[in-house]
Amino acid sequence: xxxxxxxxxxxxxxxxxxxxxxxxxxxxxxxxxxxxxxxxxxxxxxxxxxxxxxxxxxxxxxxxxxxxxxxxxxxxxxxxxxxxxxxxxxxxxxxxxxxxxxxxxxxxxxxxxxxxxxxxxxxxxxxxxxxxxxxxxxxxxxxxxxxxxxxxxxxxxxxxxxxxxxxxxxxxxxxxxxxxxxxxxxxxxxxxxxxxxxxxxxxxxxxxxxxxxxxxxxxxxxxxxxxxxxxxxxxxxxxxxxxxxxxxxxxxxxxxxxxxxxxxxxxxxxxxxxxxxxxxxxxxxxxxxxxxx
Numbered sequence: 001x002x003x004x005x006x007x008x009x010x011x012x013x014x015x016x017x018x019x020x021x022x023x024x025x026x027x028x029x030x031x032x033x034x035x036x037x038x039x040x041x042x043x044x045x046x047x048x049x050x051x052x053x054x055x056x057x058x059x060x061x062x063x064x065x066x067x068x069x070x071x072x073x074x075x076x077x078x079x080x081x082x083x084x085x086x087x088x089x090x091x092x093x094x095x096x097x098x099x100x101x102x103x104x105x106x107x108x109x110x111x112x113x114x115x116x117x118x119x120x121x122x123x124x125x126x127x128x129x130x131x132x133x134x135x136x137x138x139x140x141x142x143x144x145x146x147x148x149x150x151x152x153x154x155x156x157x158x159x160x161x162x163x164x165x166x167x168x169x170x171x172x173x174x175x176x177x178x179x180x181x182x183x184x185x186x187x188x189x190x191x192x193x194x195x196x197x198x199x200x201x202x203x204x205x206x207x208x209x210x211x212x213x214x215x216x217x218x219x220x221x222x223x224x225x226x227x228x229x230x231x232x233x234x235x236x237x238x239x240x241x242x243x244x245x246x247x248x249x250x251x252x253x254x255x256x257x258x259x260x261x262x263x264x265x266x267x268x269x270x271x272x273x274x275x276x277x278x279x280x281x282x283x284x285x286x287x288x289x290x291x292x293x
Contacts, residue, residue, distance in 0.1 A: 056081055064094035073102055079116050083123045090127025093134050100130055104147055120151045129157045137161065138168050141214045169216045175208070175224055178216060182207040201225065227254050241289060265290045 003012040051059070053075045060071035060081075074084050080101065087097045105126065109116060121129075129147060132138050138146065138161060146160050153160075161167060169175060182204060183190060193200040208221045247253050252270065260268050268283040285293070 060094075064088065066094055066098060070095075070098045070102070074098065077116070083116050083119070086123035087127040087130065090124060091130035091134065093130055096133065097127070097130050100126060100147075104144060108151055120154065121147065125150055125157060132157055132161065136168055136170055136217060138166055139214060139216075139218060142166050142168070166215065169212055170220060172220065172224065175212075175216055175220055178208050178211045179204075179221070179224060182211055247283065261285070261293075265293050 001017040002015045004015040005012050057068070057071045057075040060066050060075060061068060064071075066074070074081050084097060084101055087101065088094050091097050105116075105119065105121065108114075109119060114120075126147075129143055129150070133140055133143050146157055146166065149155065149160050150157060186204070186207065189200050189203055193204075204225060205218070205221055208225075209216055209218065241247050241253055241256075247256070247268075256268070260270065262269070266285055268285060270281040270283060272279050272281075
């Protein structure tokens with residue numbers, strides 16, 4: 001009979017029978033000696049077999065917490081799977097590494113009709129790039145520009161960052177200064193935001209990112225802007241106090257309470273703990289701000 005092999009269950013089942021077995025020359029070959037395979041030999045062959053795609057996919061899901069979809073894409077090609085694991089050894093970020101391999105890297109490989117083995121950016125270099133995103137040295141946006149330069153020049157990521165001054169801005173004071181300038185330069189949008197157009201929050205974030213040429217840490221920009229909004233309901237008033245009272249938005253305004261104001265609201269008393277100089281500070285409140293208070 002002819003049997004059908006079921007690869008999913010690793011079994012065979014009858015497909016159709018034969019009328020005469022001898023028609024198919026089913027008889028022992030006299031010139032071939034019997035072969036006996038030892039159990040140890042069979043086990044050594046099994047243990048030495050390479051990892052199958054399905055096994056690799058399951059390992060990627062369990063070890064790296066990838067989705068079935070991502071793991072399936074990576075495990076389908078042995079070279080891509082190997083490249084991925086080499087990247088992760090350096091970046092220690094499986095998901096972000098996957099995104100870069102299946103996104104930016106695959107796009108350039110396809111454009112130039114290259115196999116991943118011929119990639120102009122090695123797994124070590126891509127791992128370093130992902131690591132620099134994760135440790136906050138560069139933003140995702142700047143990383144895309146650096147990746148293209150790595151592809152063309154073959155340079156290391158740190159070399160490009162140093163040569164072009166692309167380090168991400170993570171200093172709160174620098175970001176606060178940018179926010180101050182953006183708020184000051186956009187009074188119309190500020191007034192609209194005050195009137196209830198919450199979507200303009202994204203506008204202010206975008207303007208700060210633009211002012212920093214994409215170097216500001218996006219999360220910190222959001223956090224600082226949100227801290228003003230969270231601790232002070234009226235962003236417009238906070239901005240006026242930033243300029244009218246010369247208060248710093250990230251801490252001095254954020255931590256401001258009614259107890260800091262004099263009874264007639266003509267001045268604010270800041271303790272040295274909340275003052276950069278470390279000394280107690282008395283801040284006058286202009287009339288146009290007192291009216292809003």
